[in-house]
Amino acid sequence: MRKSSVELSVGVFVLIGILCVGYLTIKLGKMELLGENHYNLVARFDSVTGLRVGASVEMAGVPVGKVAAIELDPERLAARVRLKIERQVQLHDDVIASVKTAGLIGDKYIKLTPGGSGTMLEPDDEITETESAVDLEELISKYVFGGV
Amino acid sequence: MKVCIAVITGVLALLLLAPTDALRAAEPQAALQGPMEEALSILRDPQYKDAARKTEQRRLIWEVVYKVFDFEEVSRRALARDWEKLSPEQQEEFSQVFSDVLGNVYLDRIQGAYQDETIAYLAEVVHESKPLAVVKTHIVRKSGNIPVDYSLHKTADGWRVYDVKVEGVSLIKNYRTQFQEILSKDSPAQLIVRLREKLAEQRKTLDSQS
Numbered sequence: 041m042r043k044s045s046v047e048l049s050v051g052v053f054v055l056i057g058i059l060c061v062g063y064l065t066i067k068l069g070k071m072e073l074l075g076e077n078h079y080n081l082v083a084r085f086d087s088v089t090g091l092r093v094g095a096s097v098e099m100a101g102v103p104v105g106k107v108a109a110i111e112l113d114p115e116r117l118a119a120r121v122r123l124k125i126e127r128q129v130q131l132h133d134d135v136i137a138s139v140k141t142a143g144l145i146g147d148k149y150i151k152l153t154p155g156g157s158g159t160m161l162e163p164d165d166e167i168t169e170t171e172s173a174v175d176l177e178e179l180i181s182k183y184v185f186g187g188v
Numbered sequence: 189m190k191v192c193i194a195v196i197t198g199v200l201a202l203l204l205l206a207p208t209d210a211l212r213a214a215e216p217q218a219a220l221q222g223p224m225e226e227a228l229s230i231l232r233d234p235q236y237k238d239a240a241r242k243t244e245q246r247r248l249i250w251e252v253v254y255k256v257f258d259f260e261e262v263s264r265r266a267l268a269r270d271w272e273k274l275s276p277e278q279q280e281e282f283s284q285v286f287s288d289v290l291g292n293v294y295l296d297r298i299q300g301a302y303q304d305e306t307i308a309y310l311a312e313v314v315h316e317s318k319p320l321a322v323v324k325t326h327i328v329r330k331s332g333n334i335p336v337d338y339s340l341h342k343t344a345d346g347w348r349v350y351d352v353k354v355e356g357v358s359l360i361k362n363y364r365t366q367f368q369e370i371l372s373k374d375s376p377a378q379l380i381v382r383l384r385e386k387l388a389e390q391r392k393t394l395d396s397q398s
Contacts, residue, residue: 086356087356116313132268132269134265134268136358136360136361136364138358138361153268153361153364153365154268154269155265155268155269155364156264156267156268156269156270156271156272157264157265168315168318168320169339169351169358169360171353171356171357171358171361172356173356174355174356174357179355182332183332
């Protein structure tokens, strides 16, 4: 009788432990289990040099989403970026997505400049207006030394 | 019998439509290339070398280039959410003044610094589902190429340009942020007044040059 109550309390303790570890894994790993409070949008860029998965998507400096995936569009040989945007942020279809650098040499992020066309973007729609990453070094070398 | 005829006419109609579809796909670049070549030929024309004829040359180039752009769409996109705050008359006035300001800025660049540049047409990307297209070009000059991408959309009068990206920097984006800043403090009417002042300033420098 006493033995079984000890075993029971150990079992409960281990169970609580496992739940805590699970919670931490999801929280620290920034995973999302339930509650899809995001929707996906796709944007194509000529170049996304320096942009990483997980980089933030900002509007007016406020983070409103994340870069979920970056892949190569085999047909156009352009970068196709999947963005995860918070559901309460609704975007018009003439929004401009630009790849920007935080500071002069900081990390790359996506900046959204809101539009006002009246047509809203639905989940999995494409942002057609994009600005690619500006390669500062390339620009400098081009205008300082000139081309051939 | 009737069904048979209907099917045949249906197939024939499809066959007739198919080639026009292929033609349509080639349209965005053609809509841009024709007028651009015309503008370049006016620019190269030796009869406008004389400083006194520069104004006329400028007017001719503007007439050709103006038709390629959809300035109402440019204005609408540049103002974004603020466009709706303008009355229809203001919208029209704004498009007019804004297109003149833009025209002056770019004609100054083109006319003042033309050194036998040519335009190379690299690619034309038509969107699969929306009536949008991008024509990628390079301005070929001695000191290196400048990438210029034209975004076009399909209107009742054919493909028209609504945005230009030079070195990947969008014209709409540039003005959208500026107008947003101005309109957060001032009224649309004041913005139009500011643009008019800018236009008057441009005209003054132009007159002093000629």
